[in-house]
Amino acid sequence: VNFFCDMTDEERGVYTHLHDPDQGLGVGAGPGPIPDGPAPPSNDDLMDMMGERFKIPDTSVTGGVTVDDLQLINCVFDSPYDTVEKTASIDEEREYLCAFVYFQVNKVVGEGLGYYNDVAEATRRYPLFKNCVDFVNS
Secondary structure (H helix, E strand, O other), X not given: OOHHHXXXXXXXXXXXXXXXXXXXXXXXXXXXXXXXXXXXXXXXXXXXXXXOOOOOOOHHHHOOOOHHHOOHHHHHHOOOOOOHHHHHOOOOHHHHHHHHHHHHHXXXXXXXXXXXXXXXXXXXXXXHHHHHHHHHHO
16 A cells, blocks of 8 residues: 555556556555553544644545544554555454554655645545555455
């Protein structure tokens, strides 16, 4: 799963020189497991600390799943798609949503699309992301 996963076909066109179509949309690496130490921050704390880096889409596209259904700490640090096996296990809405949070938080500034401006943009891009994960899993 790479930075093409939240782009429309038109947006991808700008970056086609960076994308090898024979490699599909790929499986990426993440920063690794949650570090040891004090108790992890709550969802509210993470939203306060990192909310500018990710937006949760409207429940109209998440099947009613909300941020309250997630443990955001797992969505921020534990890559849901650093191996083919982990990517293949994404099949529940909360897993897609968690992977979407991870995808947003780990965007590289200056590559692909930037952080989303608002819930409306996240809502528009979430189905594109889900389709990408499904494509990688097919």
